[in-house]
Amino acid sequence: MFSISLRADSISKTYGKGLLSKGKCIFREVSFEIRSGETFGLMGPSGEGKSTLGRVIAGLEKPTYGTVYYGSSPLPEMNKTEHITFRRKVQIMFQDPTGAFNPRKKIGSSVFDVLKLLQIPHIEHASKTKEMLMTIGLPEEVLSRYPSQLSGGQLQRLELGRILLLEPEYIVLDEPTSALDVSVQAQTLHMLKKVQAEKSIGYLLISHDEAVIRFMSDSCGLLENRQLRLID
Numbered sequence: 001m002f003s004i005s006l007r008a009d010s011i012s013k014t015y016g017k018g019l020l021s022k023g024k025c026i027f028r029e030v031s032f033e034i035r036s037g038e039t040f041g042l043m044g045p046s047g048e049g050k051s052t053l054g055r056v057i058a059g060l061e062k063p064t065y066g067t068v069y070y071g072s073s074p075l076p077e078m079n080k081t082e083h084i085t086f087r088r089k090v091q092i093m094f095q096d097p098t099g100a101f102n103p104r105k106k107i108g109s110s111v112f113d114v115l116k117l118l119q120i121p122h123i124e125h126a127s128k129t130k131e132m133l134m135t136i137g138l139p140e141e142v143l144s145r146y147p148s149q150l151s152g153g154q155l156q157r158l159e160l161g162r163i164l165l166l167e168p169e170y171i172v173l174d175e176p177t178s179a180l181d182v183s184v185q186a187q188t189l190h191m192l193k194k195v196q197a198e199k200s201i202g203y204l205l206i207s208h209d210e211a212v213i214r215f216m217s218d219s220c221g222l223l224e225n226r227q228l229r230l231i232d
């Protein structure tokens, strides 16, 4: 199967750079690659720029220098259509799932909103939803619940499920287990591995927890003192 890698080529990020200010350098000359179906683990102490790097590689923020490549295409050279495709193919899952769903809507309604947005024909909504719930390992009854009636682990699964409806090729997982009880952290990691094996999705896994990174990753790096050090 033809696969496209997601690659950072010598990227740097500085906030607040202007005519009169040199700004604050968050990281400099960072290069790494996430391959299809594999996990690149990004660890490092708090505040060193891991989330910023995740947003840059997902195209939500521009690097100050350097280039992000999706396959052989540099992001700044993509036309509007290519950029829309890229934004759909590369998704971010944030750490706190509680804010991810409208608290006034039942889960089923939020899921249908995504399917409508994707212009999936109404006749396919039920089967798509069923397939998604099977992938994330939740029963259909969650559809009739409000977000407040579900656990953090269940909401995290549903957030992943909602992302999977977009058929992404890459997902930035920003501290995916840090908001969860210890008892469900391992289950969530196993589910992420299972989904990856089934759908060949590449992950950028951001975590301050080295054990999580070692368990999940095919390759990894430590972001510290503004630099990324690749680790064997």
Ligand SMILES: Nc1ncnc2c1ncn2[C@@H]1O[C@H](COP(=O)(O)OP(=O)(O)OP(=O)(O)O)[C@@H](O)[C@H]1O
Pocket (backbone or CB within 6 Å): 015, 016, 026, 044, 045, 046, 047, 048, 049, 050, 051, 052, 053, 208
């Ligand atoms: N939009 C912004 N403008 C200015 N500074 C920012 C902005 N976003 C992040 N920063 C700064 O960039 C630095 C890195 O933040 P970031 O959240 O990327 O680190 P992190 O390694 O993910 O931290 P944590 O593990 O605590 O989530 C911090 O000092 C933060 O204050």
